[in-house]
Amino acid sequence: xxxxxxxxxxxxxxxxxxxxxxxxxxxxxxxxxxxxxxxxxxxxxxxxxxxxxxxxxxxxxxxxxxxxxxxxxxxxxxxxxxxxxxxxxxxxxxxxxxxxxxxxxxxxxxxxxxxxxxxxxxxxxxxxxxxxxxxxxxxxxxxxxxxxxxxxxxxxxxxxxxxxxxxxxxxxxxxxxxxxxxxxxxxxxxxxxxxxxxxxxxxxxxxxxxxxxxxxxxxxxxxxxxxxxxxxxxxxxxxxxxxxxxxxxxxxxxxxxxxxxxxxxxxxxxxxxxxxxxxxxxxxxxxxxxxxxxxxxxxxxxxxxxxxxxxxxxxxx
Amino acid sequence: xxxxxxxxxxxxxxxxxxxxxxxxxxxxxxxxxxxxxxxxxxxxxxxxxxxxxxxxxxxxxxxxxxxxxxxxxxxxxxxxxxxxxxxxxxxxxxxxxxxxxxxxxxxxxxxxxxxxxxxxxxxxxxxxxxxxxxxxxxxxxxxxxxxxxxxxxxxxxxxxxxxxxxxxxxxxxxxxxxxxxxxxxxxxxxxxxxxxxxxxxxxxxxxxxxxxxxxxxxxxxxxxxxxxxxxxxxxxxxxxxxxxxxxxxxxxxxxxxxxxxxxxxxxxxxxxxxxxxxxxxxxxxxxxxxxxxxxxxxxxxxxxxxxxxxxxxxxxxxxxxxxxxxxxxxxxxxx
Numbered sequence: 001x002x003x004x005x006x007x008x009x010x011x012x013x014x015x016x017x018x019x020x021x022x023x024x025x026x027x028x029x030x031x032x033x034x035x036x037x038x039x040x041x042x043x044x045x046x047x048x049x050x051x052x053x054x055x056x057x058x059x060x061x062x063x064x065x066x067x068x069x070x071x072x073x074x075x076x077x078x079x080x081x082x083x084x085x086x087x088x089x090x091x092x093x094x095x096x097x098x099x100x101x102x103x104x105x106x107x108x109x110x111x112x113x114x115x116x117x118x119x120x121x122x123x124x125x126x127x128x129x130x131x132x133x134x135x136x137x138x139x140x141x142x143x144x145x146x147x148x149x150x151x152x153x154x155x156x157x158x159x160x161x162x163x164x165x166x167x168x169x170x171x172x173x174x175x176x177x178x179x180x181x182x183x184x185x186x187x188x189x190x191x192x193x194x195x196x197x198x199x200x201x202x203x204x205x206x207x208x209x210x211x212x213x214x215x216x217x218x219x220x221x222x223x224x225x226x227x228x229x230x231x232x233x234x235x236x237x238x239x240x241x242x243x244x245x246x247x248x249x250x251x252x253x254x255x256x257x258x259x260x261x262x263x264x265x266x267x268x269x270x271x272x273x274x275x276x277x278x279x280x281x282x283x284x285x286x287x288x289x290x291x292x293x294x295x296x297x298x299x300x301x302x303x304x305x306x307x308x309x310x311x312x313x314x315x316x317x
Numbered sequence: 318x319x320x321x322x323x324x325x326x327x328x329x330x331x332x333x334x335x336x337x338x339x340x341x342x343x344x345x346x347x348x349x350x351x352x353x354x355x356x357x358x359x360x361x362x363x364x365x366x367x368x369x370x371x372x373x374x375x376x377x378x379x380x381x382x383x384x385x386x387x388x389x390x391x392x393x394x395x396x397x398x399x400x401x402x403x404x405x406x407x408x409x410x411x412x413x414x415x416x417x418x419x420x421x422x423x424x425x426x427x428x429x430x431x432x433x434x435x436x437x438x439x440x441x442x443x444x445x446x447x448x449x450x451x452x453x454x455x456x457x458x459x460x461x462x463x464x465x466x467x468x469x470x471x472x473x474x475x476x477x478x479x480x481x482x483x484x485x486x487x488x489x490x491x492x493x494x495x496x497x498x499x500x501x502x503x504x505x506x507x508x509x510x511x512x513x514x515x516x517x518x519x520x521x522x523x524x525x526x527x528x529x530x531x532x533x534x535x536x537x538x539x540x541x542x543x544x545x546x547x548x549x550x551x552x553x554x555x556x557x558x559x560x561x562x563x564x565x566x567x568x569x570x571x572x573x574x575x576x577x578x579x580x581x582x583x584x585x586x587x588x589x590x591x592x593x594x595x596x597x598x599x600x601x602x603x604x605x606x607x608x609x610x611x612x613x614x615x616x617x618x619x620x621x622x623x624x625x626x627x628x629x630x631x632x633x634x635x636x637x638x639x640x641x642x643x644x645x646x647x648x649x650x651x652x
Contacts (some may be wrong), residue, residue, distance in 0.1 A: 014519040225545045231512035231538035269519045284509035293331045
């Protein structure tokens with residue numbers, strides 16, 4: 001019985017580890033797309049964030065400083081995306097693709113500069129802490145390697161991700177700023193006539209999305225592992241983007257979609273470890289197939305914000 | 318008129334410099350390599366290859382160069398570019414370049430090529446050399462170390478994507494473990510990825526949770542997660558390809574090394590001495606220092622175990638032990 005409970009603990013724990021970087025990034029996606037700007041550059045922003053986090057954490061020995069700087073690094077790429085899409089009315093998909101080239105390119109270029117030509121950083125001395133670690137172990141409240149340890153002894157980034165979901169939900173639905181973001185994403189012309197600065201709201205939203213994606217990258221490079229390498233972020237940004245769409249452009253929906261994907265990964269690894277007589281390459285498809293089934297079968301039709309991807313020009317051209 | 322004479326003199330001067338320059342360069346052997354998507358500083362086999370070339374440059378006074386590939390589609394164009402630039406030998410680093418090299422080699426029959434981790438067998442073009450490694454041998458040795466040092470009688474193996482090259486690591490390792498400790502249980506799982514570090518961490522976490530205390534990985538970037546899990550849980554991990562002890566000095570027990578640098582260096586020497594034979598596959602093993610265990614192994618592995626590993630190395634070199642590289646060979650292997 002205990003073995004089964006521990007197996008469940010393992011699956012939940014793995015789900016949380018997998019979902020966290022996706023949740024940060026997915027929330028970023030929700031913010032920018034609700035304001036009407038598509039951002040497929042999330043992958044590049046995550047990649048850059050992962051690099052900045054590990055580099056700053058390595059040189060300052062302070063993981064939280066690295067975490068913050070990763071957000072700022074992502075926000076910088078977000079700013080570029082905003083300048084192109086909001087001020088210069090560039091095609092948003094094209095600008096996003098450019099960001100996906102720029103993020104990794106910049107990260108690898110700087111990595112070579114800071115780490116003696118290597119396209120990966122060295123191991124950071126201090127990782128993001130485990131805030132509940134004091135509860136687990138010999139003679140503590142819970143024994144180590146038990147269910148509670150497997151589920152709740154997680155990095156601070158995991159708890160932070162859930163708090164941010166709550167925060168984004170609150171801001172988006174319960175505050176004036178959030179309402180304005182939604183208005184701009186649904187009908188920018190109407191918002192404009194009511195005196196809302198569409199440009200300013202969109203700039204803010206796109207920069208925030210970069211900030212969140214940067215945090216997502218950081219939660220890979222300084223919590224899940226303890227260094228950045230050039231293959232660390234491979235496709236996470238796109239999965240987060242997809243999760244946001246499955247989640248119907250809602251923060252809580254995006255969270256559930258990320259958890260679903262992470263859970264499927266955890267389940268797949270569990271099955272692989274149990275030695276089920278299925279080829280591991282088939283098992284590896286499970287998370288993706290499950291996601292498609294859920295999307296088609298349960299989520300149903302999704303409606304994006306009405307003004308998404310449309311260029312707004314105040315002069316009415 | 319004065320201006321004209323000046324230009325004339327400069328031209329003659331330049332021509333002379335170019336003549337002598339050419340003569341000087343023509344005497345030097347030129348070798349270049351194309352990296353795979355990892356890039357030349359990947360802390361793995363691309364970097365190892367480049368280190369081998371640089372060593373050859375110093376020792377044999379040859380000229381070396383490299384070209385990095387950003388994506389798989391760059392292999393063929395990079396080959397073409399280097400072919401046009403006139404090198405004596407062009408390397409492709411990694412089995413992914415197998416097709417690109419063969420195609421380019423057939424179009425340019427006078428140009429010499431070589432490739433790491435790929436054997437064309439009987440179909441090797443006359444101007445190509447395939448270089449393969451017996452990865453099962455160092456895997457066997459680290460497996461032996463794991464079998465000797467496990468306290469839980471349970472060890473693990475994490476593979477990247479399941480195909481014959483990675484299975485060589487798996488079965489060599491398993492044979493080594495069983496040789497040292499016939500009752501040892503071996504957990505084995507593939508990540509079906511070479512990049513998903515989170516997956517490597519989850520798989521290794523689970524293995525440690527199941528009671529394993531040493532996990533060997535042959536899985537590229539996935540291994541970052543495996544080593545991370547070892548570090549967090551205070552267990553052992555075994556590295557691959559290069560000496561990975563620097564990633565977690567207290568938790569990486571040893572590494573199964575593939576000396577791509579030695580192979581590249583050796584081939585440069587052959588080319589210089591006129592011993593380069595096209596149309597062939599060269600195998601690098603313990604016997605010609607093409608594989609081995611990490612030099613830092615002495616940090617954590619007791620001297621008596623290392624002495625036994627040395628004895629095994631001699632036996633493998635002599636052919637007294639033939640390390641299994643596939644499931645069939647493993648099943649037939651006598652301990």
